[in-house]
C-alpha cells in the first residue's frame with residue numbers, strides 16, 4: 381500500500397474526460413490502485429476520490445459511505461454511470477484537488493448509480509444526501525468536470541479569485 385499524490389486544479393488531467401477501464405484491466409493491478417486510492421482518500425480526510433485526482437485518467441472513483449452505526453463502507457465505482465437523479469440539495473462542497481476551498485453547490489438529492497465492481501460485475505446503488513452529492517461530484521471528475529463548473533457564475537468568480545490568492549502565497553501548488 382502506498383499513498384498517491386493528489387493533483388491540484390488546474391492540472392490538465394482534471395479537465396480531461398477519463399477513459400473507461402477495459403475488460404482485461406480487471407486484475408490485481410487495478411485492485412492495488414483502488415486500495416491505494418482508499419488509503420490516499422482516508423489520509424487526506426476526503427469522502428471520495430476519483431482516479432484523475434491522482435493523475436490516472438480512467439473512469440473510476442472510491443468513496444466511503446457511512447453505515448447506520450459508526451462504520452464506513454468502502455465502495456469502488458468503476459466505469460460509473462448516473463442512471464437516475466431527482467430532487468435538489470444545496471450545500472457547501474469541497475474537493476481534495478482544491479485544498480481549502482469550500483463553496484455552495486447545488487446538486488440532485490437522490491441518484492441511482494450503476495458501476496462495475498473489482499470483479500467487473502455490474503451493480504447499482506440508490507443514494508441520497510451527502511452520498512448522492514459525492515457520487516455526482518466524483519462522476520463529474522471522470523468526465524473532466526470540476527466543482528467550479530457546477531457553481532453559479534458569482535460563486536465561481538469568488539472561488540477563482542480565492543485560488544489566485546492561495547497560488548500567490550504558495551499555499552496551492
Ligand SMILES: [Zn+2]
Nearest residue numbers: 474475476477
Ligand atoms: Zn473533487
